[in-house]
Amino acid sequence: MASLTRNVFxxxxxxxVSGLGIKEITNRVTYATALFANSTxxxxxxPDRGGRGSVGRRPRREPGEPRTEKMPLDQDWTSVYPSxxxxxxxxxxxxxxxxxxxxxxxPPEKKGNLELVKIPNFLHLTPAAIKKHCEALKPFCTEWPSxxxxxxxxxxHFPIKxxxxxxxxxxxxxxxxxxxxxxxxxxxSHFNLDDHARKKMLKLVGERYCKDSDILSITTDxxxxxxxxxxxxxxxxxxxxHESWKIEAWEAKKTAADMEEYSWEDSLSQKNMxxxxxxxxxxxxxxxAEVRKQLLEREEVQDYKDSVVRLKNExxxxxxxxxxxxxVRKVLNV
Amino acid sequence: MAASLSSSGSARxxxxxxxxxxxxxxxxxxxxxxxxxxxxxxxxxxxxxxxxKPLTYEQxxxxxxxxxxxxxxxxxxxxxxxxxGAAERTVEDVFIRxxxxxxxxxxxANEVVIKRxxxxxxxxxxxxxxxxxxxxxxxxxxxxxxxxxxxxxPVKLDIQTLQDKAVYKYL
Numbered sequence: 001m002a003s004l005t006r007n008v009f010x011x012x013x014x015x016x017v018s019g020l021g022i023k024e025i026t027n028r029v030t031y032a033t034a035l036f037a038n039s040t041x042x043x044x045x046x047p048d049r050g051g052r053g054s055v056g057r058r059p060r061r062e063p064g065e066p067r068t069e070k071m072p073l074d075q076d077w078t079s080v081y082p083s084x085x086x087x088x089x090x091x092x093x094x095x096x097x098x099x100x101x102x103x104x105x106x107p108p109e110k111k112g113n114l115e116l117v118k119i120p121n122f123l124h125l126t127p128a129a130i131k132k133h134c135e136a137l138k139p140f141c142t143e144w145p146s147x148x149x150x151x152x153x154x155x156x157h158f159p160i161k162x163x164x165x166x167x168x169x170x171x172x173x174x175x176x177x178x179x180x181x182x183x184x185x186x187x188x189s190h191f192n193l194d195d196h197a198r199k200k201m202l203k204l205v206g207e208r209y210c211k212d213s214d215i216l217s218i219t220t221d222x223x224x225x226x227x228x229x230x231x232x233x234x235x236x237x238x239x240x241x242h243e244s245w246k247i248e249a250w251e252a253k254k255t256a257a258d259m260e261e262y263s264w265e266d267s268l269s270q271k272n273m274x275x276x277x278x279x280x281x282x283x284x285x286x287x288x289a290e291v292r293k294q295l296l297e298r299e300e301v302q303d304y305k306d307s308v309v310r311l312k313n314e315x316x317x318x319x320x321x322x323x324x325x326x327x328v329r330k331v332l333n334v
Numbered sequence: 335m336a337a338s339l340s341s342s343g344s345a346r347x348x349x350x351x352x353x354x355x356x357x358x359x360x361x362x363x364x365x366x367x368x369x370x371x372x373x374x375x376x377x378x379x380x381x382x383x384x385x386x387k388p389l390t391y392e393q394x395x396x397x398x399x400x401x402x403x404x405x406x407x408x409x410x411x412x413x414x415x416x417x418x419g420a421a422e423r424t425v426e427d428v429f430i431r432x433x434x435x436x437x438x439x440x441x442x443a444n445e446v447v448i449k450r451x452x453x454x455x456x457x458x459x460x461x462x463x464x465x466x467x468x469x470x471x472x473x474x475x476x477x478x479x480x481x482x483x484x485x486x487x488p489v490k491l492d493i494q495t496l497q498d499k500a501v502y503k504y505l
Contacts, residue, residue: 063463063497084451086458086492099391100403102503112500114392114444117458118405170410170450171419172487 066090078132081124087116092123159190162233164226181221182229184237187214191241199260200251201244262312264305270296273304273331280332303327380505388501392445410450423450426485434459437477441465443499455485458492462499470495 067090071080080091089110097107098115110116148154163183167176188209193201202209209216218236220229256267264270277295295301307324314320328334378397380389395404408427412420427448434446438461447458457477461470474491481489 060466063495086447086449086456088492088494090494099502100395100399108391108500108502112443112460112496114390114447114460115405117447117460117494118407118409120409120449168452169412169417169419170452171412171423172453172485174453 068093076128077126078124078129081129084120084124087119087121087123089113089116155187159186160237161185162230164230180224180226180229181219182226182233184218184220184230184233185215186237188216189214193241193244196247197244201240202260204240204244262309264309269308270305273301277301277331300327300330304331382505385504387505388499389503389505390444390499391502394502394505407445408448426455430455430457430481433477433481437473443496453487455481455487455489456492457481457489459494461493461495463495463497 071093087110089112092110094110096110096116098110098113099108101107148157161184163185164181165179167179168174169176188198188201191201205216208218218233220233220236223229223232274292274295278291304327307320307327310320311324375396380387380393392404400406408423410423411417412423430448431446434457435442438459441461441464443460443462449456449458465473470493474493478489478491
């Protein structure tokens with residue numbers, strides 16, 4: 001094989017270089033053959049290294065001992081695991097074992113153990129590391145204002161509470177469309193509203209008001225960005241307040257059916273009660289209007305009025321029905 | 335003779351049918367072929383043999399041992415309620431496993447573990463010391479840059495090398 005190639009090269013040398021002297025030709029030939037001879041001899045000498053691919057001129061380095069052997073006892077662990085990384089058996093000096101043992105055996109050791117790599121570890125969050133994190137964050141923090149030490153004071157000075165959620169998930173994108181939702185909560189007692197304004201505000205707001213806690217909650221999600229939703233919520237609050245103070249012309253047409261609460265004055269119940277009493281001839285004879293006024297001031301009639309108002313506003317319950325029963329009994333002297 | 339006559343007759347009938355009918359797609363009738371069901375699981379199981387095959391912990395345990403004796407090879411939040419993108423993460427995982435198998439050919443000692451921390455992809459692998467360290471470093475850098483350009487997110491490779499595979503049992 002080598003001889004053949006040598007011949008080929010010799011012939012090439014002679015044909016290509018015609019002008020030069022013979023010395024150069026022979027030099028070139030020897031250089032070429034020398035190269036080939038080297039390569040072929042190497043191939044013959046080490047046939048089992050074919051798997052390595054390239055001709056490895058440097059001898060293979062032996063793997064050194066694991067780093068755990070060289071670790072002093074008082075080393076700085078925060079520099080071994082400064083951030084979250086997978087478990088490295090060469091870098092953790094603990095004799096950890098993990099896995100289901102073979103029959104009459106022990107759990108497999110940490111070297112080459114994939115189970116230890118799979119689980120999340122907190123080797124980068126030792127107390128010393130957390131102390132360092134806190135020290136690094138301290139220059140960016142400010143003290144909580146000492147005047148705001150109770151919840152009540154916080155509510156008093158900052159009555160409007162805005163809530164929004166940030167979402168974290170494992171994936172290439174950090175965007176989440178649900179992060180744009182903004183909740184704005186405020187207690188209506190903080191606003192100065194007179195009777196008409198309060199009633200109008202409650203009518204405008206509808207279901208967003210909770211009677212038990214006196215909290216108005218506005219939720220906005222119609223805009224694509226959180227900042228836009230926040231500004232929209234603030235705008236809504238402002239508009240609600242100003243609109244509830246305005247009195248429009250058509251509000252004068254408010255009927256009894258529009259009223260939020262039941263009022264006994266000038267109602268059917270009052271008329272019926274007075275008619276009944278007049279028929280019973282409880283009071284003495286006199287002018288109609290005066291008699292009515294006197295009747296109204298009577299204690300039983302007031303009781304009746306309270307019970308009816310309670311029934312109508314709060315609904316039928318045991319105690320309210322009992323109260324109504326007692327009131328009716330007293331009025332009718334039964 | 336009789337047979338040949340009948341066959342020719344049937345052939346004529348068939349051709350007549352073929353010419354006349356438009357609905358028939360094939361000449362023979364169609365039927366459902368059912369083979370007997372083999373009620374046996376064979377996913378990711380290496381069956382007991384002579385006793386000379388070395389197995390790692392991962393190979394020795396069957397898939398029903400996941401969450402019992404085995405952990406998960408890939409972790410991400412997309413399988414939680416209300417989080418989307420589970421299918422995309424799975425496809426990414428499959429591609430990354432094939433990519434690692436091919437790039438570090440013959441060097442993988444065990445399965446590839448994929449973790450996702452925020453938008454960062456962390457690929458953990460245990461390798462055998464078959465290549466010189468310079469080649470390892472080159473391949474690691476190459477994989478990291480290629481994968482991060484491909485997935486548009488930071489990709490980190492956590493490689494550990496071993497002398498030889500950690501054998502759990504021989505089957």
